Amino acid sequence: MFRRWASILIVVGGMAGGVTAALSQDDVLDLETLFDQGMRLVEESVDPEILKALQQVADANRERLLPILTEVQRVLQGQYIVDLAAFDDAIAGLLPALERNEDTRAYAAWLRPRMDYFEMAQAIQVKVPSIDGASPLDLDSGLPKATAKQPPLAKGETVTVHPPVRLSVATPAAQRELWVGTMAAREVPKNANRYVTRLKPIFAAFGVPEELVWVAEVESSFDASAQSPVGAVGAVGLFQLMPMTARSQGLAVGRRDERTHPEKSARGAAAYLKSLRERFGDWRLALAAYNAGEGRVQRLLDQTRGKTFEDIASKLPAETQLYVPKVEALVLRREGKKLSDLGE
Numbered sequence: 001m002f003r004r005w006a007s008i009l010i011v012v013g014g015m016a017g018g019v020t021a022a023l024s025q026d027d028v029l030d031l032e033t034l035f036d037q038g039m040r041l042v043e044e045s046v047d048p049e050i051l052k053a054l055q056q057v058a059d060a061n062r063e064r065l066l067p068i069l070t071e072v073q074r075v076l077q078g079q080y081i082v083d084l085a086a087f088d089d090a091i092a093g094l095l096p097a098l099e100r101n102e103d104t105r106a107y108a109a110w111l112r113p114r115m116d117y118f119e120m121a122q123a124i125q126v127k128v129p130s131i132d133g134a135s136p137l138d139l140d141s142g143l144p145k146a147t148a149k150q151p152p153l154a155k156g157e158t159v160t161v162h163p164p165v166r167l168s169v170a171t172p173a174a175q176r177e178l179w180v181g182t183m184a185a186r187e188v189p190k191n192a193n194r195y196v197t198r199l200k201p202i203f204a205a206f207g208v209p210e211e212l213v214w215v216a217e218v219e220s221s222f223d224a225s226a227q228s229p230v231g232a233v234g235a236v237g238l239f240q241l242m243p244m245t246a247r248s249q250g251l252a253v254g255r256r257d258e259r260t261h262p263e264k265s266a267r268g269a270a271a272y273l274k275s276l277r278e279r280f281g282d283w284r285l286a287l288a289a290y291n292a293g294e295g296r297v298q299r300l301l302d303q304t305r306g307k308t309f310e311d312i313a314s315k316l317p318a319e320t321q322l323y324v325p326k327v328e329a330l331v332l333r334r335e336g337k338k339l340s341d342l343g344e
Contacts, residue, residue, distance in 0.1 A: 069229035072091065073230065077317045079314075081121050081318045085122050112221050116326065172324070172325060182329070184333060189222045195262055198263065206267070206273075215273075216239055218327050224262055226238070237259035237261075239259075239269035241265060288309055288312075291319065292316055296316070300315050
């Protein structure tokens with residue numbers, strides 16, 4: 001999939017546990033090596049039965065698919081983007097299986113725009129920095145990686161063994177660059193033309209830049225039936241509003257769920273985005289809070305004494321780390337504007 005054609009590569013901006021030294025181009029791992037090592041890294045956190053089940057979903061029903069979708073959502077909420085790479089090829093068959101089953105088509109509408117995150121994880125090439133002044137590490141063994149510049153160990157000489165490295169995340173700036181390249185060829189979803197002109201005035205009426213209507217493409221590909229696989233407590237609709245958020249903005253939730261109504265969903269999303277922008281002071285943090293929750297964003301800002309999205313990005317869920325630059329790239333693609341160009 002994505003890893004087979006991606007030509008623009010991101011350099012990871014850090015490792016869990018702290019990094020102090022930069023590397024030369026000679027220390028960059030090739031993409032296939034990264035993929036193989038990434039698969040080993042995620043074995044500890046990804047249930048092998050889930051990955052096996054993903055290969056056998058062609059005729060699956062709702063009861064069989066829901067546990068798989070729940071695991072997919074759990075990985076999206078993890079901290080490490082590299083974890084998503086293990087799912088990329090396996091998950092390719094899940095979307096058509098969801099679309100074939102009438103009971104699961106709403107979940108397909110939820111998963112479709114999130115396929116980008118799994119593909120993006122494959123496009124990340126890793127630079128392995130040195131730790132505490134030591135040589136770059138081999139990700140599998142945890143030992144310093146031998147290079148042509150290093151003489152062989154003398155008899156009786158020892159090396160310091162480091163624990164296996166846990167990959168962290170690509171820098172937000174590097175991600176933005178790759179997302180811009182990816183979105184440059186992205187066609188407008190078929191439902192977008194039906195909704196955009198109707199919903200932009202709603203955003204403007206709430207004092208929110210009308211360009212942010214494209215959040216609906218990131219959340220649902222403009223499919224009002226989209227539903228996250230968390231049952232009654234999950235997100236629904238064009239803008240994937242959670243029940244509590246929807247109710248706080250005056251929308252009915254339940255049997256008569258107004259989140260599935262495009263205009264009402266847009267009103268709820270615009271009002272919520274407005275409040276988040278007022279609270280956090282810029283659109284990147286507001287979008288991070290929209291995706292991950294304002295309480296989580298505030299706690300991370302407090303804990304790190306951070307001021308910007310970049311200050312806390314590596315501690316946010318993997319989905320959120322990818323979500324914010326994806327929204328930025330789509331706004332640039334659809335409207336020709338950067339987030340920094342948007343007013344309040």
